[in-house]
Every structure is written in C-alpha cells, then in structure tokens.
Amino acid sequence: MSQLPASPSRREFIKQSAAAAATFMIVPRFVLGGKGYTAPSDQLVVAGVGVGGKGESDIAAFAKTGKVRIGYLCDVDDRRAARSVQAFPQAKYYKDWRQLLDKEAKNFDAVSVSTPDHNHAPVTLAAMQLGKHVYVQKPLTHDIYEARALTEAAKRYRVVTQMGNQGASGDGVRQLQEWYDDNVIGNVHTVYCWTDRPVWPQGIVWPAAAAAVPPELDWDLWLGTAPSRPYVDKLVPFNWRGWWEYGTGALGDMGCHLLEAPFRVLGLQYASAVQASVGSVYVDEFKRGYFPESCPPSSHVILTFPKTAKTKQEITVHWMDGGIQPERPDELGPNELFGDGGNGILFIGKKGKMMASTYAAEPRLLPTARTQEVRTKPTLARVPGGAEGHYAQWVDACLAGYGNHYLSSPFEVAGPLTEALLMANLAIRGYDVQRPRATGSGFDYPGRGIELLWDPQQLRVTNFEEVNRFVKRDYRPGWQ
DSSP: OOOOOOOHHHHHHHHHOTTOSSOOSOOOGGGGGOOOOOOOTTOEEEEEESOSTHHHHHHHHHHHTSSEEEEEEEOSBHHHHHHHHHHOTTSEEESOHHHHHHHHGGGOSEEEEOSOGGGHHHHHHHHHHTTOEEEEOSSSOSSHHHHHHHHHHHHHHTOOEEESOGGGGSHHHHHHHHHHHTTSSOSEEEEEEEOOOOOSOOSOOOOSSOOOOOTTBOHHHHHTTSOOOOOOTTTTTTGGGGBTTTOOHHHHHHHHHHSHHHHHHHTOOOOSEEEEEEOOEESSSSOEEOOTTBOOSOEEEEEEEOOOTTOSSOEEEEEEETTOOOOOOTTSOTTSOSTTSSOEEEEEESSOEEEEOGGGOSOEEESTTHHHHOOOOOOSOOOTTGGGHHHHHHHHHHHHOTTSSOOSSOHHHHHHHHHHHHHHHHHHHHHTOOEEOTTSSSEEOTTTTOOEEEETTTTEESSOGGGGGGTSOOOOTTOO
C-alpha cells in the first residue's frame, strides 16, 4: 500500500500535538474531503470496526438504547462478524476499515472500535480526523505515545470520546469516592489491584510451525500496523493478547477495569516511577525460560504517583496478575472473599481500608460490617443504568454534541489511565531486555532490579534508555 500525502490539517496536528515527536498514523484520502455531516438530533448512525466478540456486544448495547442505527459493519474475519451481520442485516459490510471510512464517511456519525490492541490508534485517529465521535475498547491504545496523541487529538477535533471500561460508570467507584472524600478511611497511601488473568497462553516461545490462514480471515489486514509474519494456529480470535506485537497482556485486559477506581478516587494522573518482577517458566528440568516476544505468565508491578490534590504524599500502587494476590487484610474474615476471589482493589488509608471487586463493584469497608454501619451523604450523581449505562451515556453525549454531556471515561481521563498501565508494561518488558554478556556467552538482563524513572512531559524513561523503544513502536511500512 502506497503512502498518501499529508493534508494541511494533519501537518497542523503534528505541530500542535504535545506528544507528536514523529508521525505515526495513516491519513487516508478521506481526510482530504473534510468532515462528515451532523447527526439528526434523535438518532446516531454508528459504524462498528471489529464486530465480533466484545465488538458484537458493544454495538448491540448501542442499538438497545433505541437512539442508534448500526449503519456499517467492518471486520477482517467473516467468522467473527457473522452474528453481527445477522443481527443488523441492513448494515453495509466491509473488511477494510480504510475503505469504510473512505467511501461512507458522509453517511455515519460515530465509530465503535473493538479491534486487537495494536490497531486501536490508527482507526480511532482516522475517525476523529473526520469529525466522528469514537467509542474505543480498552485499553485505549497499545503504546504510551499513541495514548498521549489520541488524548490531544480528542481536544483538537472536538469529538465525543469514551473508552470501554464500563465500571467507570458504575455506582461502586462513586461509593468508594464518597467514602474517601468523607475521610472514612483517612489519607490513602497504598493501593493494591490484582487479577487472575491471563487466561490465555503467555510466557511461551512463538510457535515454530505456521498454519493455514482460515479462508474467512484477511491476515494482512488483521496484522495492520504489526510486522508481517506467518499465521499461527489459535492466535485469532483471543490468544493474541499474550504477544507484545498485538496485545498488552493482563494489564491491557484488566488494568483499565481495576486501576480506574484509584485514578478517580485519588485524582491520579501520570506516574513518576515504576519497578517490576515477573514470573518465568521451566523449559527443561534445569533451566528457566524468558521469552521477550510474549508477556510473562505473572507479574508484580509497583507504580509511584506524585502527591495529588486529594492525597498528602506520594501514592504507591501495586499491580499483580497471574493469580498473585496481596496479603489478606487482618480486618477480613478467614472465609470472606478477598475482592471477588480472582480480581480486586484494596485501598489502605491511615484510618482504615476499603476494597472492591472487578469494575469497582461491591465496594466494602473493612471490617465488612462497617459497610452497613457507616453512613455518608451521597454527593456524586449516579449514571443511569450504572455500568451498563456506559453505552447510553456515550450515545446521549454524541447526540448532545461535544462538551454538552458528562462522560465517565472520555480520552482526557482514559488517556492518562492507559498511559499508567502501559508504563507498568514498560517495566515488565524492560525486565527482559537482553544484552550480550561481555564474555560473549549468553545474555545479561540489565533492566532487572532497577526502578524506571519517568518523564511524562518528554514521554521517556530517563535512567534506562533501552526500554524507551517500547514507548512508541515502528509501524509496518504502509501503515505509518
């Protein structure tokens, strides 16, 4: 695919974006044609890009509001798209999102993006350049650079944005915030978030044997920005999450659901430092294996955040995945579930503790008997429908127009949150950075055992240059 010339608006965006050290996105022909039309006030026409799996349930939730017409469907895999095609028979179907936007831009108002992580950013930016509102599945992007660029672009193009971490609209996180604001647990200094993910293969070597590409799948389009390589069995539709070229591991899958509550409750923004330890696997009886292409089977990451307007000191946030959990609080009964058993959030304050499950659901004070005993005045408006109302909230905001309706996870909120979890991945990936030993035999791992110091203005680690290559990856030629 040949590259297209940059439009004046694209050059202007690159100059003005705080994060734009270099170009990284496709700007297809449709950008040259100007922005699309404004939606009728009573109906939003949505185009879905990636309409199997979570994308299928997303567009169904939009349609359920009664205010949306699903006008266009796009997926590189006809098998994955089949149920959505059946559910919306009047919607026109495309395989290539670039063709969809090129040919149909004047006929829809908003785009729902639910591709694998590595293709979120180019689809989203291209839609925003057309003036289209966007709903993007979590994590917002694959790279830190992309997250900052999309956050800046949302302001520039003045479109309605929402990330698909529906717990941000739930009642639970608002209850946690009200308890904290009312000083029920005192000043929080430490937070733990944990998950039993991954539930897909990680910590493995790339399969040696290539497999036949399923006839319904356009493998080249699926790869998109990622390097070209042969298809391997069972990578699609789900196991891509465990490979760094496409996914972001357990952090990308669950981080936006679990870290969102600490961000909202404590007013966190950009982390200042991160360190990690990771699990390894045995490749034979005597040797442990590390496979840098694949996310590790488990990890423990410690993020440090500067003091905020809602805290009295720096905040330490622990992330644990692969089934690792923090020590059970003394205030929790021996038979009481910690979080929801597999996932959870724990806030530790000077006066007490509070915890929640996935999506910040089931908020509880510790000991749990306090949950019913403590009464705080509700101060925060609830989103109609709670977590499930996340979809209708975005629809209503799109119909109201930019800046006219409250959103739980617009890019100005979702961008910094995504940057934090991707920064945690920097530490995980840095742990496995390999450098040949001076003796010429084997490898050293210089990223282990150090704390990465982060400059959020320059988007770079200041004390370990080798890991900065993961801040902004190189796109495949033709997809820059």
